[in-house]
Amino acid sequence: MTTASPTRWAGPSPSTARRTLDVVRLQFINRQTFLWIPLIVLLGAWLLNLLVYLIVAANGGSGPMYSGASQAPVWYFAVIGGQAMTLTFPFSQAMSLTRREFFVGTLAAAAVSALGLTAVFVALGLLERATDGYGMDGYFAYLPALWTQGTLGAGLAYFTLTMLFFVIGFWFMTVVRRFGPMVAAAVAIGVALIGVGLIALVTAAQAWGAVARWFVEAGPVGVSVCGLLLAAVLAVGSSLTLRRMSV
Amino acid sequence: MTAVIEARELTKRYRRTTALDAVSFDIEADTIYGILGRNGAGKTTAMSLLTAQSLPTSGTVRVFGEDPFENARVLSRLCFVRENQKYPDDATARHALRAARLFFPRWDQALADRLVEDFRLPLRRTVKKLSRGQLSAVGVIIGLASRAEVTVFDEPYLGLDAVARQLFYDHLLADYAEHPRTVLLSSHLIDEISDLVERVLVIEEGSILLDATTDEARGLATGIVGDAAAVEPLIGGREVIHRESLGRVTAVTVLGTLDDRERRQVAEAGLDLSPVSLQQLVVRLTQHSSPGAGRAGSAASPRPDAAVERTIR
Numbered sequence: 001m002t003t004a005s006p007t008r009w010a011g012p013s014p015s016t017a018r019r020t021l022d023v024v025r026l027q028f029i030n031r032q033t034f035l036w037i038p039l040i041v042l043l044g045a046w047l048l049n050l051l052v053y054l055i056v057a058a059n060g061g062s063g064p065m066y067s068g069a070s071q072a073p074v075w076y077f078a079v080i081g082g083q084a085m086t087l088t089f090p091f092s093q094a095m096s097l098t099r100r101e102f103f104v105g106t107l108a109a110a111a112v113s114a115l116g117l118t119a120v121f122v123a124l125g126l127l128e129r130a131t132d133g134y135g136m137d138g139y140f141a142y143l144p145a146l147w148t149q150g151t152l153g154a155g156l157a158y159f160t161l162t163m164l165f166f167v168i169g170f171w172f173m174t175v176v177r178r179f180g181p182m183v184a185a186a187v188a189i190g191v192a193l194i195g196v197g198l199i200a201l202v203t204a205a206q207a208w209g210a211v212a213r214w215f216v217e218a219g220p221v222g223v224s225v226c227g228l229l230l231a232a233v234l235a236v237g238s239s240l241t242l243r244r245m246s247v
Numbered sequence: 248m249t250a251v252i253e254a255r256e257l258t259k260r261y262r263r264t265t266a267l268d269a270v271s272f273d274i275e276a277d278t279i280y281g282i283l284g285r286n287g288a289g290k291t292t293a294m295s296l297l298t299a300q301s302l303p304t305s306g307t308v309r310v311f312g313e314d315p316f317e318n319a320r321v322l323s324r325l326c327f328v329r330e331n332q333k334y335p336d337d338a339t340a341r342h343a344l345r346a347a348r349l350f351f352p353r354w355d356q357a358l359a360d361r362l363v364e365d366f367r368l369p370l371r372r373t374v375k376k377l378s379r380g381q382l383s384a385v386g387v388i389i390g391l392a393s394r395a396e397v398t399v400f401d402e403p404y405l406g407l408d409a410v411a412r413q414l415f416y417d418h419l420l421a422d423y424a425e426h427p428r429t430v431l432l433s434s435h436l437i438d439e440i441s442d443l444v445e446r447v448l449v450i451e452e453g454s455i456l457l458d459a460t461t462d463e464a465r466g467l468a469t470g471i472v473g474d475a476a477a478v479e480p481l482i483g484g485r486e487v488i489h490r491e492s493l494g495r496v497t498a499v500t501v502l503g504t505l506d507d508r509e510r511r512q513v514a515e516a517g518l519d520l521s522p523v524s525l526q527q528l529v530v531r532l533t534q535h536s537s538p539g540a541g542r543a544g545s546a547a548s549p550r551p552d553a554a555v556e557r558t559i560r
Binding site: 014015016019022025026027029030032033083086087088090091093094095096097098099100101243244246247 | 334336346350395
């Protein structure tokens with residue numbers, strides 16, 4: 001028995017870049033998860049929202065109508081982020097992928113999906129702007145706070161929110177799988193406590209006005225950039241948690 | 248002989264249990280290995296570590312001379328579909344096979360198609376709704392059609408009927424003959440795969456109990472068949488690991504080999520030496536090492552596989 005050496009089959013193996021790209025293809029082999037369901041949720045929410053506006057308008061409601069229904073598919077991204085971890089990650093190991101290839105490819109697939117969703121959202125917003133809210137002053141996508149810096153700003157905000165939820169779902173399930181549900185629950189409560197603590201601080205300092213001003217001044221683009229930075233931090237955290245995880 | 252995998256002092260500890268305890272072994276190229284042992288002995292853990300799906304607590308694994316962890320160059324030449332493999336939500340068998348085609352450079356679609364037909368695998372049904380046997384078939388098909396240089400099958404027969412199991416063995420042998428590669432096969436159906444495997448690695452309680460060729464393993468024991476009265480004196484002080492009697496004819500398997508004098512005795516008494524069942528041997532080996540298990544003489548149960556499959560604690 002000699003030392004290990006490649007067998008005669010050793011040939012050029014596909015590059016990591018190629019394999020990462022194939023992870024994106026892998027995520028879209030079943031188009032349901034990353035394409036149809038988010039679209040159906042978005043368009044379903046839009047349709048329901050429109051019907052409600054119609055009812056209100058038909059009964060003499062006046063003034064512009066806004067709703068937060070367009071965030072519906074964003075929540076679903078937390079779910080698919082979690083599933084990418086619990087189901088697709090173990091499968092990726094059977095496909096002999098490295099954790100990094102899987103993670104980067106999956107994040108890219110989520111970004112592709114989020115971009116598609118954002119395009120629909122922006123298109124609906126533009127339609128609403130052109131038709132003054134379907135002629136009844138009702139808005140699903142053309143929400144004033146999001147559009148103060150134009151079409152791209154609104155798109156960036158929607159995209160950021162979607163990716164943020166995906167990464168949160170992914171990381172949360174990574175923590176569940178690696179450290180168990182107890183630790184994950186403790187972490188979730190810890191994060192919530194930090195949030196409450198921040199609220200307490202701002203309230204004690206009577207700084208809500210300043211906070212609101214910051215959001216207005218930063219605008220959708222500024223807030224989105226901060227959101228993307230947060231998503232990047234979370235993504236790095238996820239990849240570090242995933243890195244040494246056993247299947 | 249070339250080692251494709253080298254494990255050194257490999258240890259894997261979970262919170263309370265030590266699944267593998269400082270084991271060292273080599274896996275040789277182009278050989279079919281039987282990874283044998285009782286439930287919980289550490290077989291799956293070992294296979295997970297060799298394929299870098301899990302990380303060792305300590306010790307090293309080298310595959311093709313390199314650390315396989317996060318190493319795409321090495322991983323793309325391995326294939327390990329787990330016994331309880333998870334698949335993406337709502338994925339069908341077709342999706343799974345299409346994915347495998349993306350990632351295994353030596354994937355043979357024609358072989359995959361033929362296997363799908365042979366195993367009668369419903370391609371459109373979601374994996375969640377497949378029967379246990381069909382689920383095993385997905386893993387078997389990916390493993391065979393990937394043609395990976397190191398292919399690991401973890402109890403691939405679960406839920407497969409006798410016909411399907413035979414299909415698997417036949418396909419494995421036929422494809423192995425054409426495309427030699429290293430195959431690790433864990434199984435409880437030891438006699439069923441004993442003609443298939445060239446080497447056995449018996450794992451018990453996190454340690455390697457036996458690392459030998461199948462013939463060497465069989466050589467650890469001797470089977471004697473013939474008139475009961477003539478067989479008895481030959482047993483001597485040896486441990487009987489299996490005994491079967493039908494009328495006056497007795498077949499015993501004893502631990503150890505016969506010396507020349509005894510061999511002459513066998514011939515003179517008109518007795519026959521029979522091939523040893525690998526399963527009986529493994530049952531004996533793994534029972535002996537676990538405390539409180541069957542004593543010598545009663546070690547061979549009438550259904551050895553039942554004894555093997557009894558869960559450890």
